[in-house]
Amino acid sequence: MGAGGPLSSESQGSLFRSGQGFAAEVERPARTGVRPLHYEPVKFINRREKASPVRGELKYPPHRPWTLPAHGLALFHGDQDAARLSHYFFPRLLLEGKRILMLDGANCADPRLLERMARQRRVPFERFCRQIEIARAFTCFQLSELIARLPRLLADFPAEIVIVTAFPELYYDEDVRDWDAQVAFEQALANLQRLAGGDEVTSAGTPWRAPTVALFSSATTFAPSSARRRFFEKVCAAGAEVWQFRQNAEGRLGLVCDKRTALSSQENNPLPVPRWLMKAPSRATLSPGERA
Secondary structure (H helix, E strand, O other): OOOOOOOOHHHHHHHEEEHHHHHHHHHOOOOOOOOOOOOEEOOOEEHHHHOOOOOOOOOOOOOOOOOOOOOOEEEEEOOOOOOHHHHHHHHHHHHOOOOEEEEEOOOOOOHHHHHHHHHHOOOOHHHHHOOEEEEEOOOHHHHHHHHHOHHHHHHHOOOOEEEEEOOOHHHHOOOOOHHHHHHHHHHHHHHHHHHHHOOEEEEOOEEEEOOEEEEEEOHHHOOOOHHHOOHHHHHHHHOOEEEEEEEOOOOEEEEEEEEEOOOOOOOOOOOOOOHHHHOOOOHHHOOOOOOO
């Protein structure tokens, strides 16, 4: 595929991966040099909820940790491991019977991590895999093309959740001209907003609710050119929710809410933070979000 060309039928086959193909990777020998993630959860903070309510101020319901909003566009950002942390949102979603379509620009999809999560819940890994479709993008142009094709992809695989990794940092590629990167980025962001903001989407003549779109980014760890410096700012502005992964001095991980609109906070019967999440488990027994 050319640097800025569309996806060909030959290249498309190498980018898409069904859940069954994803499960097959578990049987392959483990690669060296890949370090496991070990995080410990701490309480989750919503900066807006800390202020005393005043007249006319919205009071948001408590956020359920390691969950995605019921609808809309959400951004989760942090250090270089932010994309892999998307895996810890999967178990609750899959156990609820939801399907996930992942556009993996960070090339971070880890079948062994998901297999371990399934095993800890005594759920056959194959059951998880039937609910996941993954499409990998290795350039910003491939990612933009996949995002543009989302309505058609969702017609074939009607997922309730769309996860996109390495957005917008995949558009920081220095081998791509600033203008080309900007055009591809603007088109992709507009398509994501259009998809997440739609009340109803028609799939093969059948109406179904627009999926939740979750972006996982480590853009703040990059130093893009001046022409691309506002990409991340634009993504934050487009998101109904913006959350930051942050570790404290003890290395325990939490989420800090940078932005949360009234629309995104309207979840049905929100639950309190689970007691296990308020504890500090051993680093050797990582499980943020693993107990749905």
